[in-house]
Amino acid sequence: MDWFKHPKKVAKVTDEERHVKTEGLWIKCDGCRQIIWRKDIEETLHCCPKCGHHFRIDARTRLKYLLDDGKWSEHDATLTSNDPLAFVDAKPYHERLASMQKALKLKDAIISASGTLHGRPVNVCSLELKFIGGSMGTVMGEAITRAIERSIADRHPLIIVSASGGARMQEGAVSLMQLVKISAALMKLDQAKVPYISVLTDPTTGGVTASFAMLGDLNIAEPGALIGFAGPRVIEQTIRQKLPEGFQRAEFVLQHGFLDAVVKRSEMRQFIATSLNFFCGPLPQ
Amino acid sequence: MSDPSQARIAELEREIAQLHMKSTGAQARLAEMQSELKKLKGEDGVNLAWQRVQLARHPKRPHALDYIQRLVPDFTEIHGDRAYGEDPAIVAGFGTLAGGQQVMIVAQQKGRDTKQKLFRNFGMPKPEGYRKAMRAMEVASKFGRPIIALLDTPGAYPGIDAEERGQAEAIAYNLREMSRLETPVVTVVIGEGGSGGALALGVGNRVYMLENAVYSVISPESCAAIIYRDSSKGELAASALKITAGDLMRLGLIDGIIPEPAGGAQEDYDKAAEFLFTALVAALDEMKAMKPAELIAQRYDKFRQMGNFFTE
Numbered sequence: 058m059d060w061f062k063h064p065k066k067v068a069k070v071t072d073e074e075r076h077v078k079t080e081g082l083w084i085k086c087d088g089c090r091q092i093i094w095r096k097d098i099e100e101t102l103h104c105c106p107k108c109g110h111h112f113r114i115d116a117r118t119r120l121k122y123l124l125d126d127g128k129w130s131e132h133d134a135t136l137t138s139n140d141p142l143a144f145v146d147a148k149p150y151h152e153r154l155a156s157m158q159k160a161l162k163l164k165d166a167i168i169s170a171s172g173t174l175h176g177r178p179v180n181v182c183s184l185e186l187k188f189i190g191g192s193m194g195t196v197m198g199e200a201i202t203r204a205i206e207r208s209i210a211d212r213h214p215l216i217i218v219s220a221s222g223g224a225r226m227q228e229g230a231v232s233l234m235q236l237v238k239i240s241a242a243l244m245k246l247d248q249a250k251v252p253y254i255s256v257l258t259d260p261t262t263g264g265v266t267a268s269f270a271m272l273g274d275l276n277i278a279e280p281g282a283l284i285g286f287a288g289p290r291v292i293e294q295t296i297r298q299k300l301p302e303g304f305q306r307a308e309f310v311l312q313h314g315f316l317d318a319v320v321k322r323s324e325m326r327q328f329i330a331t332s333l334n335f336f337c338g339p340l341p342q
Numbered sequence: 343m344s345d346p347s348q349a350r351i352a353e354l355e356r357e358i359a360q361l362h363m364k365s366t367g368a369q370a371r372l373a374e375m376q377s378e379l380k381k382l383k384g385e386d387g388v389n390l391a392w393q394r395v396q397l398a399r400h401p402k403r404p405h406a407l408d409y410i411q412r413l414v415p416d417f418t419e420i421h422g423d424r425a426y427g428e429d430p431a432i433v434a435g436f437g438t439l440a441g442g443q444q445v446m447i448v449a450q451q452k453g454r455d456t457k458q459k460l461f462r463n464f465g466m467p468k469p470e471g472y473r474k475a476m477r478a479m480e481v482a483s484k485f486g487r488p489i490i491a492l493l494d495t496p497g498a499y500p501g502i503d504a505e506e507r508g509q510a511e512a513i514a515y516n517l518r519e520m521s522r523l524e525t526p527v528v529t530v531v532i533g534e535g536g537s538g539g540a541l542a543l544g545v546g547n548r549v550y551m552l553e554n555a556v557y558s559v560i561s562p563e564s565c566a567a568i569i570y571r572d573s574s575k576g577e578l579a580a581s582a583l584k585i586t587a588g589d590l591m592r593l594g595l596i597d598g599i600i601p602e603p604a605g606g607a608q609e610d611y612d613k614a615a616e617f618l619f620t621a622l623v624a625a626l627d628e629m630k631a632m633k634p635a636e637l638i639a640q641r642y643d644k645f646r647q648m649g650n651f652f653t654e
Contacts, residue, residue: 141651146569195649233559234648240517266510286510287500
């Protein structure tokens, strides 16, 4: 009965090799569940070529897509939290910070940049979701406030691209006060009549939505982005019901009157450039 | 506890209150007195943070209206946000603070019995509540009347309708607009300072906390649910989050601690209101001579300094 256990000729592949061969070449779209060749979506600014779903992108990629020639200069890149509460959970917060800083080559969940957009100088803050959920602590509070002050001083428009779960729990009430610090600075920017465009991306919730993300002269969002104050799970627990499809998505928020526009990633640069033309007048040739 | 130590407690509390009002340069003495007070009360080694959380949520703890009745006997309530509706979780109105001072009061209000709790939505405001409060504060600013904000909420209401009407936008708007109010704003956390929901009325020239109040970015229970995957471990999270009045004072986030009667505000409403009154009058006196631009600058600079917890 040998033919029952006919030895299969399987090439011996170590786990490592297998990993290298398949990892990351294909990607499953969260929108239409189709399998997409990774190279394809890199050409479409990380949007699904089949259904248009916008994949999350990191802070650097965001800046690359937004600014002329994908180039910018960085500010306040060395600001580092000093763990005001000496917070400890599963592991001490300062260790968590250190491992994040190493993995992402960032000191905190933000890149504060200056560059040009269609030739116009702009200050851009881009939040990094992968860094402790893009959460806002002292460093983000300070970096954004300085960016606002920079915009007041050089009169270059401010753009903040949000992707965040909200205030950073590990810095407690110190994080909470950053909401006021930034919002108050935006009051000064408002008085100085320098334009501020808030770009909300998936996801923007909690203290970030409840401060600077909702205070733009224009609030615009990417399609399908989750935008809200309370997270969907918190709401479900409170009302003990399933939430309706599309709840808190960009289109829903637009319908309820809190967004000026939902703008595709491929049209974002043009949209912002057109808006800044309106606010500041055309660029001198 | 013997009588002499009771008397000492009262004495210390009074002295602490006075020092806090003129807090500069008195920090060292303050720390000494607080640790002495702790020893006398036998609170050494107890999870103080959790005790404070429970006192802040004590079913008999005075709520905003209990204080308002005592501070402003001729209180006139105003309603509605002129856009959508009326939110009973926030009370707004004006009246005469003893001494003849006309003030606007905005406050988060919890209910006591079940019916009241439902009516006040457990003290969880909706967007229309925040917008009503902002409208009231803008009126006060226009007519040069000081504003007193009393904070006491578990948080902004996390519900479908609140999201639909822009809970986040309402809070954000208040944070920005409160920072340009042209009159003195005194904010007091009288119970639970529940994150952004409390903060939306919290941009003050002076920010005080009652001795047993807590002020936090997230409730200890929610924090525990994230860290320990168990919301019943709030006790552990409470101390990690540093949410007591003493903690916030040390972090430089509040301007003073207002004492409560021995055992907590629930023991003696009148005395608690008296302590609050003393603090409010002192704060308003300090700011009497300040011009609108000075008030805005002082408020701005205070918050601008917050969170100097970074290295470059």
